[in-house]
Amino acid sequence: MGPERPGPERIGPERLGGAELGERATLVQFSTAFCQPCRATRRVLDEVAAMVPGVAHVEVDAEEHLGLVRELGVVRTPTVLVLDAAGRIVRRAAGQPRRADVIAALGHAL
Template identity: 45%
Template sequence: MNGLAAAAVLLGLVVVATAAGLVWRARTGRARRMTGGRTIAASDVGADAFGTGATLLQFSTEFCAPCRSTARVLGEIGSTTDGVEHVEIDLTDRPDLAGRFGILQTPTTFVLDAAGAVHARIGGAVRADEVRSALDDLLGRDRVRTD
């Protein structure tokens, strides 16, 4: 292979890798609405209780850096929104849950209604506006209060 062909192959690889990275970046942290999804009980994941209005169920691992920032965002939203609780499950302690719920990356967050039905799934570090939007849809509010 001559130098020009090698450069063309290298350039092609860079373009494909860049495109894949941009697609991944655009999708991570976004809430995907779920319909006809499963129902999760607090006892299924070893939690004491879920929220009376909604639950932000976060699956994390011990050494996951984005999990810590996600926990802060979800904790703040849960503490400032009536009826919403944040529950964090460490998959290091419960690896069985990863297969059971199809968790392929951490953090992964489920937005559950009061009955435990999954209404949205967020892969990667959450975006606060995405979480609030999912809660708005779920709770039938114009805007989730942040005060």
């Protein structure tokens, strides 16, 4: 997962359809309905969120949140953002991540 790209200072629940952010970090996944790698990414992120206390996984339908997608420069799905406890983007990656990479990226948020 690469370093933060320019974007909003903070992403709060109101910008994610009211989803609750994690107490320590949040894994935000941008998906589309027919994206096959998005399903596997959902499983990996759910597993990591279940393993690490205080981490939440929020999936965002990219087609329903086009304004946010454009603002954040999301150009493919899945795209995963790692937010710290304050909702700041600390890491991002496009494509299906490996569990080890997600855990390593969380280290920058915790």
